[in-house]
Amino acid sequence: MLAYLTKSIVGAVVVLLMMSFIVFGLQSMIPADPARAVAGPNAPPETVEAMRKQLGLDDPAFVQYGRFLSRLAHGDLGTSVRTRQPVSDDIRQYLPATLELGLASIALGAALALVMAVLQFLVPGSGGIRLAMVGVGSTPIFLSALLLSYFFWFRLGWLPGSGRLGYRDFAGPTGLNLLDGILVGRPDVSLDALLHMILPALALALPIGIAVGRSLNGALHEVMSQPYVRTARGKGLSETKVLLRHGLRNAATAPLSMLGLQVRLLFGNLLIVERVFGWPGLGLYTVQAFASADLPAVLGVAIVFGILYILVNTLIEIGQSIADPRISL
Amino acid sequence: MVKLSHRMSRSATEPVLAVKDLSVILSREGRPSRVIDNISFDMFPCEIVALVGESGSGKTSIGLALQGLLPREYLPRVAGSIRLAGTELVGAGGRTWRSARRHLVRAIPQDPMGALNPTMTIRHQMRESNGGSERSIKDWLARTGLADPDRIADALPHRLSGGQRQRVLIAMAMMARPKLLIADEPTTALDVTIQAQILDLLRDLTREQQTAILFVTHDLSVAASLADRVLVLYAGRIVEMGRIQDVARNAAHPYSAGLLAARFDLDSDRRRPLPTLPGERAPLINVASACSYAPRCPIAQPDCMAIRPPLEAASAHGGAVACLHQEQTPLLSTQRADAKPWPAVAVQETAALRLSNVRKTYPTGTRSFWGRRQSQPVLRSVNLTIKPGECVALVGESGAGKSTLLRIAAGLEAPESGTVTRFDKLGPQVVFQDPVATLTPWLTIGEQIGERLRGVSLDSEYGRRRVGEAIKLVGLDPVLMDALPAEISVGQCQRAVLARAVIVPPSLLLCDEPISAMDVSLAATTLNLLSDLRRQLDMAMLFVTHDLAAARIIADRIAVLKDGELVEVADPDAIIAAPQSAYTRSLIAAMPSLPAGGGR
Numbered sequence: 001m002l003a004y005l006t007k008s009i010v011g012a013v014v015v016l017l018m019m020s021f022i023v024f025g026l027q028s029m030i031p032a033d034p035a036r037a038v039a040g041p042n043a044p045p046e047t048v049e050a051m052r053k054q055l056g057l058d059d060p061a062f063v064q065y066g067r068f069l070s071r072l073a074h075g076d077l078g079t080s081v082r083t084r085q086p087v088s089d090d091i092r093q094y095l096p097a098t099l100e101l102g103l104a105s106i107a108l109g110a111a112l113a114l115v116m117a118v119l120q121f122l123v124p125g126s127g128g129i130r131l132a133m134v135g136v137g138s139t140p141i142f143l144s145a146l147l148l149s150y151f152f153w154f155r156l157g158w159l160p161g162s163g164r165l166g167y168r169d170f171a172g173p174t175g176l177n178l179l180d181g182i183l184v185g186r187p188d189v190s191l192d193a194l195l196h197m198i199l200p201a202l203a204l205a206l207p208i209g210i211a212v213g214r215s216l217n218g219a220l221h222e223v224m225s226q227p228y229v230r231t232a233r234g235k236g237l238s239e240t241k242v243l244l245r246h247g248l249r250n251a252a253t254a255p256l257s258m259l260g261l262q263v264r265l266l267f268g269n270l271l272i273v274e275r276v277f278g279w280p281g282l283g284l285y286t287v288q289a290f291a292s293a294d295l296p297a298v299l300g301v302a303i304v305f306g307i308l309y310i311l312v313n314t315l316i317e318i319g320q321s322i323a324d325p326r327i328s329l
Numbered sequence: 330m331v332k333l334s335h336r337m338s339r340s341a342t343e344p345v346l347a348v349k350d351l352s353v354i355l356s357r358e359g360r361p362s363r364v365i366d367n368i369s370f371d372m373f374p375c376e377i378v379a380l381v382g383e384s385g386s387g388k389t390s391i392g393l394a395l396q397g398l399l400p401r402e403y404l405p406r407v408a409g410s411i412r413l414a415g416t417e418l419v420g421a422g423g424r425t426w427r428s429a430r431r432h433l434v435r436a437i438p439q440d441p442m443g444a445l446n447p448t449m450t451i452r453h454q455m456r457e458s459n460g461g462s463e464r465s466i467k468d469w470l471a472r473t474g475l476a477d478p479d480r481i482a483d484a485l486p487h488r489l490s491g492g493q494r495q496r497v498l499i500a501m502a503m504m505a506r507p508k509l510l511i512a513d514e515p516t517t518a519l520d521v522t523i524q525a526q527i528l529d530l531l532r533d534l535t536r537e538q539q540t541a542i543l544f545v546t547h548d549l550s551v552a553a554s555l556a557d558r559v560l561v562l563y564a565g566r567i568v569e570m571g572r573i574q575d576v577a578r579n580a581a582h583p584y585s586a587g588l589l590a591a592r593f594d595l596d597s598d599r600r601r602p603l604p605t606l607p608g609e610r611a612p613l614i615n616v617a618s619a620c621s622y623a624p625r626c627p628i629a630q631p632d633c634m635a636i637r638p639p640l641e642a643a644s645a646h647g648g649a650v651a652c653l654h655q656e657q658t659p660l661l662s663t664q665r666a667d668a669k670p671w672p673a674v675a676v677q678e679t680a681a682l683r684l685s686n687v688r689k690t691y692p693t694g695t696r697s698f699w700g701r702r703q704s705q706p707v708l709r710s711v712n713l714t715i716k717p718g719e720c721v722a723l724v725g726e727s728g729a730g731k732s733t734l735l736r737i738a739a740g741l742e743a744p745e746s747g748t749v750t751r752f753d754k755l756g757p758q759v760v761f762q763d764p765v766a767t768l769t770p771w772l773t774i775g776e777q778i779g780e781r782l783r784g785v786s787l788d789s790e791y792g793r794r795r796v797g798e799a800i801k802l803v804g805l806d807p808v809l810m811d812a813l814p815a816e817i818s819v820g821q822c823q824r825a826v827l828a829r830a831v832i833v834p835p836s837l838l839l840c841d842e843p844i845s846a847m848d849v850s851l852a853a854t855t856l857n858l859l860s861d862l863r864r865q866l867d868m869a870m871l872f873v874t875h876d877l878a879a880a881r882i883i884a885d886r887i888a889v890l891k892d893g894e895l896v897e898v899a900d901p902d903a904i905i906a907a908p909q910s911a912y913t914r915s916l917i918a919a920m921p922s923l924p925a926g927g928g929r
Binding site: 225226231238 | 396398400423427428429430431432435436438440443444445446447448449454457458459485487498501505
């Protein structure tokens with residue numbers, strides 16, 4: 001276990017270095033000019049040059065990279081070109097919203113997957129579920145997000161379609177509104193946060209649920225024809241018990257891997273869904289950073305997502321070793 | 330049907346199980362086939378009945394039908410009647426079946442390795458069984474001869490050996506105190522010494538618990554060492570039934586007689602080919618009006634193809650037989666033409682393969698806290714030389730290191746220290762245990778055999794001729810060149826695998842348990858084919874097996890491997906007549922055999 005954790009941390013550092021290098025390389029390749037962006041479109045060339053010097057953009061690339069790395073080691077992700085605030089402050093401000101939405105999507109996606117896979121097994125003639133899965137699975141996320149927003153907010157008005165909370169001045173200890181509402185004894189805040197979260201979380205959870213559900217269903221098909229399942233049936237257990245006690249855990253490894261992959265895709269989807277639902281999180285922040293060639297901000301978010309992804313992967317592997325005790329870490 | 334009552338007490342007892350006119354139809358890929366065809370039999374408390382037949386005879390389907398566990402994807406249709414302890418089960422609902430499985434009928438599977446849930450402790454799995462209280466878990470584990478029941482109960486299945494797992498499964502089945510126990514080849518996957526212990530255990534438990542056992546097997550000698558009565562099954566029909574000693578001594582059906590003749594043991598004649606059943610198992614004949622064995626039967630008459638023989642009293646013993654010409658069967662044994670002896674092998678005094686001081690360790694699954702894998706020696710300093718043209722059989726139990734040694738000889742693995750010398754540029758060929766699994770499902774037999782001819786296209790005249798020759802050499806019909814593996818039988822797949830190995834004859838052929846999953850007749854056929862091929866093509870052979878009888882028949886020398894060390898290497902008859910090590914003696918003692926005077 002100790003060796004495994006050490007290996008994970010070393011791996012994380014290596015991945016982060018590689019990532020910083022790639023994003024840094026991109027910075028020097030794209031034609032957008034941050035100095036021009038900061039100075040404004042009408043600024044005279046001298047001002048732009050002065051700004052370039054001030055930002056250190058005329059130093060050799062390796063000097064810039066070295067400077068960037070040493071700042072990174074001190075937790076300094078630079079200053080956002082757009083908001084003119086330290087990127088780390090921006091991230092601290094927007095991360096809780098994204099974490100809240102991301103965790104809710106993963107939980108909802110996993111629940112969808114479980115329900116779909118198990119229902120297909122226990123309910124005979126569930127070809128309809130399969131067909132619906134194919135239909136939803138072939139809808140691109142920007143379309144499904146728009147459709148959800150259009151029907152449930154614009155047409156029906158059942159759920160809020162924008163933002164993450166109706167209370168303007170609420171601020172809790174963790175920044176996760178759903179949790180904070182409970183912590184400070186404001187269940188009305190929690191409920192409001194939940195209502196705001198349903199549509200964006202559902203849009204994000206659908207692709208997760210379908211991919212993981214299909215993987216789980218396939219694994220269950222394999223597991224349920226294993227001899228030990230026949231042993232379980234031979235004890236006179238009901239089919240539901242056989243599936244829940246003997247099927248699910250043995251089928252867990254592959255769908256957990258799939259969940260890990262889906263979390264990576266989730267980071268991309270967050271940009272779209274936060275934009276569609278006006279969710280004030282890192283995704284929206286990144287979209288806005290793109291618009292103004294705000295490379296420090298993009299880089300900072302990329303590194304945060306990278307760390308999150310490594311964390312998720314480690315958790316998935318630990319989860320797999322719990323599901324299947326034969327896997328030793 | 331014919332009532333058999335050879336025990337006076339039985340007439341007073343009700344049968345535990347009464348099967349009447351049972352038929353099962355399974356649909357595979359939309360084609361329905363009648364795997365069980367109108368069979369009837371009774372079983373009484375305490376009785377052990379052996380159900381004997383080749384693979385594909387429907388014997389496993391009977392076991393599953395009695396538990397209501399026929400695979401749903403084959404859309405099973407069951408007709409007739411199964412009365413278990415007074416409850417009619419054919420047509421019963423899910424609740425009745427579940428209750429029957431919980432209280433009345435239990436099964437012990439063929440392969441104990443796969444039959445326990447790998448992610449659940451033994452204790453949890455046993456708790457699910459009827460009567461699985463903490464005390465009875467411990468009691469039953471101890472009663473099945475497991476030395477440390479508490480440790481076993483808290484272990485996960487992968488920490489246990491095959492024999493231990495089978496004992497756990499027996500405990501799990503017996504703790505529910507079932508009326509009927511179905512044991513589907515419960516010992517084929519186990520080592521011989523463990524086999525004998527498991528059979529003893531089953532026998533004791535039935536006496537104690539008044540349980541009836543339906544013992545499904547392809548091996549009459551295993552059946553004979555355990556059962557009271559035998560049902561011989563062919564193509565889903567009962568062709569003969571009676572007391573096991575009677576059938577073993579005076580088989581009344583030509584099929585039973587053929588099965589008996591095909592079995593080999595430590596006394597079989599190894600100088601000539603083994604007798605085998607003629608032909609491959611014919612596809613199930615679904616005509617009601619013929620004897621299904623007729624196409625293979627050496628004494629078939631024209632009327633056998635016109636009338637389905639009824640099960641009637643056997644003239645040779647007190648049982649019943651379904652044969653129109655049962656009086657002819659005894660003639661079979663005298664008619665059996667003595668095959669020509671094998672020609673002598675010209676063994677040269679050089680070496681085709683030499684292993685010197687070969688050692689190997691494997692990492693075990695467990696890791697220390699610091700992440701270091703523990704390792705375990707598998708081979709400790711093995712020295713073995715195989716001469717050109719010679720066949721050496723490597724005998725030992727599972728875990729002895731046999732397969733590792735074979736993989737090292739094949740060059741698939743490197744030894745940790747020591748040297749492997751092969752005296753031929755052409756690498757050795759390997760034949761593995763499961764012939765179907767070693768063929769690629771989407772390539773035709775011809776394509777897979779032809780793959781070894783590098784640079785020769787199978788479309789060319791020359792390529793097809795070479796493949797055709799190889800196919801004929803192993804006794805396959807050249808028509809099958811264009812068949813896919815799924816379209817041919819297991820026996821034909823085995824021949825195809827051999828054709829692939831010998832199309833470019835290697836100087837060394839390595840066989841890893843090639844017959845351990847086969848029924849008696851197919852095993853004998855394969856041994857004959859291997860003996861023939863090695864003589865024709867002048868190949869040296871390393872034959873890995875856990876079956877001492879097979880080793881004796883095929884090999885010029887037997888090497889006994891125990892815990893990674895060769896304890897004995899000698900001439901087969903010398904080893905069996907005068908084993909030098911205690912381990913070899915225990916292997917010989919554990920061989921099942923027919924009761925004295927039976928069989929031949």
